[in-house]
Amino acid sequence: MNPTNVDAIHAFLDAVAACKGEVYLKSREGDVFNLKSSLSQYIAIGKLLEESGNAVVLSADDPREERLLQALLEKLSD
DSSP states (O other), X not given: OOOOSHHHHHHHHHHHHHOSSOEEEEOTTSOEEETTSHHHHHHHHHHHHXXXXXXXXXXXXXXXXXXXXXXXXXXXXO
């Protein structure tokens, strides 16, 4: 998971906003960021970029939404 440009990040955050359930990003240090929170989004995206996305885990309350978000991130990372 390594979105490389601002447009990819905006597309990802738009997809998060469209989710009905909560969406989380967990860092290597164990920090969990709720991506439905604007403040958490800023911190989590910084973490995502800082760690090149290799050490964070994306999860969502709804497994279908989680799969859609993971597929989107893979597509945006290409």
